[in-house]
Amino acid sequence: MRLLPIAAAIASTLALCPPVAATDPAAAAPEIRTIHCARLIDTDAGKLLGESTIVVEGARIKAVRSGNADVAGAKQRIDLPTSTCLPGLIDSHVHLTMEFGPTTYSDKFRLNIADFAIRGTVYAKRTLDAGFTTVRNLADIDGESIALRNAVNAGTIPGPRIFTAGKAIGSTGGHADPTDGYRNDLAGDPGPKDGIINSPEDAWKAVRQHYKDGADAIKIMPSGGVLDESTSVDNAQMTIEEIKAVVAAAHDYGFTVAAHAHGAEAIRRAILGGVDSIEHGTYMDDADMKLMKEHGTWLVPTIIAGKTAEEQAKIPGRYPPQVATKALLVGPIIQTTAGKAYKAGVKIAFGTDAGVYPHGQNAREFQYMVDAGMPPMFVIQAATTHAARLLKKEKDLGSITPGKFADVIAVDGNPLDDVALLQKVRFVMKAGEQFK
Ligand SMILES: [Zn+2]
Incomplete structure (x- = not known):
């Protein structure tokens, strides 16, 4: 406080003098x-x-x-x-703090959260160097992507502008369950604080926890997934009431909601529940596409993730057997569905599920989208103007x-x-x- 008059005196001196700096x-x-x-x-x-x-x-x-x-x-x-x-390109679906490799399924027992965070700094730079200046990080392990975002924003490390969902939200035993595949005595019973919900009340708690943790968006898992250790890739794993509760809570805090969904029924529930985007959308049927258009829901196809999982599933021992089975089912379908959705007039934003394949190769998705029947200008818009609208950042990004x-x-x-x-x-x- 005592310095203030001195500062004011210096400022007024500068203002009165005519040097170049002041004029x-x-x-x-x-x-x-x-x-x-x-x-x-x-x-x-x-x-x-x-x-x-x-x-x-x-x-x-x-x-x-x-x-x-x-x-x-x-x-x-x-x-x-x-x-x-x-x-600058926008990838609407990345996992900047993880990357699949031969030891992925045992890493979760050997690595600490700091190990994932440090790896994330390398993946963030690779992503930026590949021309992706903004990403939506759709789930991490334990909030480490929030620290990564903060470090990028502070200029501590180079990386894309990150909008992160923190931990994914899903139900017990589903695609978001962090203890899926664990031995019983290690698995415990994760709850809303860990992103695991089994009622609309739990949904409110989980979303509010994300607000407290510093997330920017919400990711839910209303259907099974490929790379978790459970058996179904497409079963419905959240009720429509749970999805609606997530969306209502998310809107209180200005969050958009992204829904990982492979199965047609899970996609239907997610659209009716009011989510902003369907991620993957593998088994999306005609009725779902019609609903997507009616509700203005975005599709983020992630074709490269399906292709990579299919390739990896053919390497003996790379995935657990049930994961390999699921990967071989989804891989051949995801690109065809994306092409059908484009023809049906569904809104499409670019996203890749980076981390399922090596970070920095995000732009390979453009070729897969063009091969699915989308024009080159459209796929570039998917990664710029469309993705900016999905983020609700079109005033700042996309052109x-x-x-x-x-x-x-x-x-x-x-x-x-x-x-x-x-x-x-x-x-x-x-x-x-x-x-x-
Ligand atoms: Zn993903």
Whole structure:
């Protein structure tokens, strides 16, 4: 407090003196930089633009000019004369603190949560280097993705902007049960604090716990899954009352709700329960697709996860036998369903289930989506404008538009001619900071 008059005196002295620092507004304003691209993808309009100049002021886009424009006062000029620029990509479904490998099923008995957190810092950087400047982290082990998000936000480690669901919410013995497959004396009886609910009352407690823990979104498991050690991939594991309670509680706190669901009945219940997105959607039937459209529910297909699980299931001993059986069922279907959903007019956001396959290979999903019948511009929009809307962050993310965050990536060549080019991102800027 005693310092205040001194500070005020210094400030007034500076204000009265005429040196350059006090009169040059640029000295205090955020730095202006320009990015010069051979082509630019306007994801809002779904158009490929020619030579363009992106003007970045601090963390945000200030302007987009056509041609190779000179901008007065620019402190840095980034020339990408052979590149196509596009907005930073958004993966709506990742698991940044885990990655499947030969020891995954025993790791949970040997590794501590700190081990997962530290690995997450490496996976986060790989994801950012691959051009994914924003991710939705749909479940971790014990809140370590919240620490990861905080470290990225504080600038402690490089990584994508993370919106995390913390722990998944599901029922006893289901896809979210952290003790699935454990010996009885080790399994205990996880409850709402661990994400395990068996009533609408439990649902409220679990969501409120997520608010306390610092989550940004909610992930539920209304159907069985591939990689847990139970037997069914598609059975319904939550009642519609439980799902509605999760959604009502989530909305109190401004959370969106993502529902992992393979089975048609679980998908139906999740849509009617009011979730924002269906993840995977493998056995989605025509009635589900109609409901998806009526309710405006997003599909996040994660084709690469199905493909990877199917490949891994063929390696003897890689998965427990019941997991291998489930993986071989889901793998061949998930891509076909995604293609049907696109044709039916279901809203689709890009998401990959990163961690099921190695982090950093997220962009392989673009090729799988195109192979399923989706046009290249559509799959790029799925990972930009669509994913931003699913996050309810379309004012800040998803396109290179004045006012939005300066999340810009570049690839050589034209990814609309060959989406596989998105697997070779050469330039990455997130919020005005150049990482690659
Ligand atoms: Zn997942």
